[in-house]
Amino acid sequence: MSTLLHIHPEWLQRVLRVLSNVLVGFFVCYLFGAIFYDGPLGQANVWNGLLAAVWFVCFFILWRRVEERWKKLLVALVACLIVYVPWSMVGPSNDKNWAQDFEKTGWVEVADDEIIFYNFRDFDYTKGADGAWEVNPLWRTKTVHLSKLQGMDIFHDRFLGNFMAHPILSFDFGDEGHVCLSIETRREEGETFSPIGGLYKMFELQYLFTTETDAVRVRTNVREEPVFLYKSALSTKKIRDLFLSSVVVQNELKENPQYYHVLNANCTISIRNQYPKSERSPFDIRMLVNGLLDEYLYEKGVFVSEGLSYEELRDACHINAVAREAHSAPDFSKLIRVGRPGQN
Structure with a gap:
């Protein structure tokens, strides 16, 4: 992957880096909300908020510690999958404690x-x-x-x-x-x-x-x-x-x-x-x-x-x-x- 990026002009590398950062940022922010609103500790409460914060801090530390671009993207992928996979299994129901x-x-x-x-x-x-x-x-x-x-x-x-x-x-x-x-x-x-x-x-x-x-x-x-x-x-x-x-x-x-x-x-x-x-x-x-x-x-x-x-x-x-x-x-x-x- 580093070889592929090396052959691109410098400006194109910058554009790709910005776009990838924006994409990663979007998914991270969205999945932060998924933990807060749909997490395992109740919907939209302080405990889910703390869980989302811990997840985000762990992701951010790992993201900052690795240098290679492909490793950063791998960290983002793993972090997102940790949230997305269980969240995707949450399904709607007609059997809840309705208002x-x-x-x-x-x-x-x-x-x-x-x-x-x-x-x-x-x-x-x-x-x-x-x-x-x-x-x-x-x-x-x-x-x-x-x-x-x-x-x-x-x-x-x-x-x-x-x-x-x-x-x-x-x-x-x-x-x-x-x-x-x-x-x-x-x-x-x-x-x-x-x-x-x-x-x-x-x-x-x-x-x-x-x-x-x-x-x-x-x-x-x-x-x-x-x-x-x-x-x-x-x-x-x-x-x-x-x-x-x-x-x-x-x-x-x-x-x-x-x-x-x-x-x-x-x-x-x-x-x-x-x-x-x-x-x-x-x-x-x-x-x-x-x-x-x-x-x-x-x-x-x-x-x-x-x-x-x-x-x-x-x-x-x-x-x-x-x-x-x-x-x-x-x-x-x-x-x-x-x-x-x-x-x-």
């Missing part, structure tokens, strides 16, 4: 026109005497009929502003009500969402079918995150295909759990992945940094805009104030749509 919001694993039964949701989430949120929100969990069975699917709305929860948001699809089954699909990080008891943790194996991926009074109110009223309600301009056929493909994914996750991943299996990319590759729109950075996903969808004509600019449409679709007022109303879904563009 209350994600306790049940849902699935759907399709019998011709009849769609039956099992472990359909329908939580209620009420204020106690001390003014704090109380959660009343309910998982139930819900039946709708595919022939009644007549439209779809998209809730856009900008919980981290322009940086990160959470889209929720709401399928309109007429007099049988709305069925929301929220693609979530399935979190264990005590875990909180972490974008960096989402680069590793910190969370499983969960397709949650819920009521609007659950998925929407917990965001607008309990967490007080800004939520926008847009009417989809997609055809009934496209909406039906999207709904059925979502059902397929939820059933697959029941049998074969998968990890959530910020880059390739998040709440936005997962929906995109349901479409055949030939039908997917070109990738846009707003699919990842999805606080402005609604801007992207507006540009693609996915929303009913009634001629409004994006800024005007967004302002008209902001629902937090009315959602708070209608919190206990039996016609919550109707009230949050009054006066919104595209809504009857």
Whole structure:
């Protein structure tokens, strides 16, 4: 290897050295995170942090002590394999100590026109005497009929502003009500969402079918995150295909759990992945940094805009104030749509 490098011009050797250092640095940093978030001593805790630090210090000392380039690369390879091999064997599961919001694993039964949701989430949120929100969990069975699917709305929860948001699809089954699909990080008891943790194996991926009074109110009223309600301009056929493909994914996750991943299996990319590759729109950075996903969808004509600019449409679709007022109303879904563009 030293002979091969000797025959290259000096500048090329420098370029190769820099590139190899960058590559080694990337893998070392990533695997440091793998130990911290997915290590054997618990997820994202001080003990895993200490273990990751010990591993890194040992690698760094050995890296500095050897002189030959090939030995340095060998040290990096061995150090990375020590972490990567056991980490690659860690697999997803539906059997963990889940937080209350994600306790049940849902699935759907399709019998011709009849769609039956099992472990359909329908939580209620009420204020106690001390003014704090109380959660009343309910998982139930819900039946709708595919022939009644007549439209779809998209809730856009900008919980981290322009940086990160959470889209929720709401399928309109007429007099049988709305069925929301929220693609979530399935979190264990005590875990909180972490974008960096989402680069590793910190969370499983969960397709949650819920009521609007659950998925929407917990965001607008309990967490007080800004939520926008847009009417989809997609055809009934496209909406039906999207709904059925979502059902397929939820059933697959029941049998074969998968990890959530910020880059390739998040709440936005997962929906995109349901479409055949030939039908997917070109990738846009707003699919990842999805606080402005609604801007992207507006540009693609996915929303009913009634001629409004994006800024005007967004302002008209902001629902937090009315959602708070209608919190206990039996016609919550109707009230949050009054006066919104595209809504009857």
